[in-house]
Amino acid sequence: MDEALEQTLEQHRLKDVTRFSPEHITILMQASGLGEEALALALLPLAQQKAQVPVSDFVVGAIAVGGSGHWYLGANMEIAAQPLSCTLHAEQSAIGHAALFDERYIEKIIVSANPCGHCRQFMHELNQDRLMLVLPQDHFMLSELLPHAFGPADLQQSYGMLNGPAGNLVAADNAQVNNHDALMFAALDEANASYAPYSHNRAGVALQLSDGQLCLGRYLENAAFNPGLSPMQLALSQLFLHGYQPKDITRAFIVEARAKVQQTGNAEQLLASLCSIPLEKAQFGEVNVKSEE
Numbered sequence: 001m002d003e004a005l006e007q008t009l010e011q012h013r014l015k016d017v018t019r020f021s022p023e024h025i026t027i028l029m030q031a032s033g034l035g036e037e038a039l040a041l042a043l044l045p046l047a048q049q050k051a052q053v054p055v056s057d058f059v060v061g062a063i064a065v066g067g068s069g070h071w072y073l074g075a076n077m078e079i080a081a082q083p084l085s086c087t088l089h090a091e092q093s094a095i096g097h098a099a100l101f102d103e104r105y106i107e108k109i110i111v112s113a114n115p116c117g118h119c120r121q122f123m124h125e126l127n128q129d130r131l132m133l134v135l136p137q138d139h140f141m142l143s144e145l146l147p148h149a150f151g152p153a154d155l156q157q158s159y160g161m162l163n164g165p166a167g168n169l170v171a172a173d174n175a176q177v178n179n180h181d182a183l184m185f186a187a188l189d190e191a192n193a194s195y196a197p198y199s200h201n202r203a204g205v206a207l208q209l210s211d212g213q214l215c216l217g218r219y220l221e222n223a224a225f226n227p228g229l230s231p232m233q234l235a236l237s238q239l240f241l242h243g244y245q246p247k248d249i250t251r252a253f254i255v256e257a258r259a260k261v262q263q264t265g266n267a268e269q270l271l272a273s274l275c276s277i278p279l280e281k282a283q284f285g286e287v288n289v290k291s292e293e
Helices: 001-011 022-032 035-049 088-102 117-124 173-179 183-194 231-241 264-272
Strands: 061-066 070-075 108-109 132-134 139-141 169-171 201-211 214-218 249-257 279-286
Touching: 001 022, 001 035, 001 061, 022 035, 035 061, 035 070, 035 108, 035 132, 061 088, 070 088, 070 231, 088 108, 088 117, 088 231, 169 183, 183 201, 183 214, 183 249, 183 279, 201 231, 214 231, 231 249, 231 264, 249 264, 264 279
Parallel strands: 108 132, 249 279
Antiparallel strands: 061 070, 061 108, 132 139, 169 279, 201 214, 201 249
């Protein structure tokens, strides 16, 4: 990383930031003399430092440039002793990070390595006319890298991963609501903000940490099914991005809809592989499911 840029990050206490505001970006561009894309590429090492790669030792960093002007860091994540299907790719991490802040549009994805087919399919679920991918030595439109793509339109979906309708999950048991459990309601909020137009399995996870902070995750589904992002994967990605470790988790809660697809079993398996905290759970019904069809 450029020395002047590193000094500016230190001076403005931005070295541990995972979400850069437009004001942050202006400060860094002025101090470094770099243009927007050059600056984003120069910041990729900050994302790569957050990678968890006990299997491959291959770190990947990504930055999602949101339509709001904010930049969201992402890094790849592998879980030891778990199937490779539990792997989270850096592009997924960055887009999931943006989703948690309710970004509706992604202008660019800056990434340190060529995106694999899995990530190209995942990004296609944004259902945007244009998405630029910027790499250290080149840049492409996603449509160039994924011609004749299968996506939401093939399944009669008019919207995409970041701009679908909100859910309307309601408790199956009034006692759940009467508990006034803030962690459950945080997971419920993420479930209602999730994207599950194909299975209707809205799901959200909330991890409570020892310092009182929460790491959140929501389900982001894919027309091709397999490249979807589970709520526990996204919550764990947030855990590592923000410098925490599994030992910092004190409670974990998942809320999901009753559907043919379920997230709880996989979420329990992932969490148990990292810590001994049990996964608390609640299943809710959704009103007006046909609004997503």
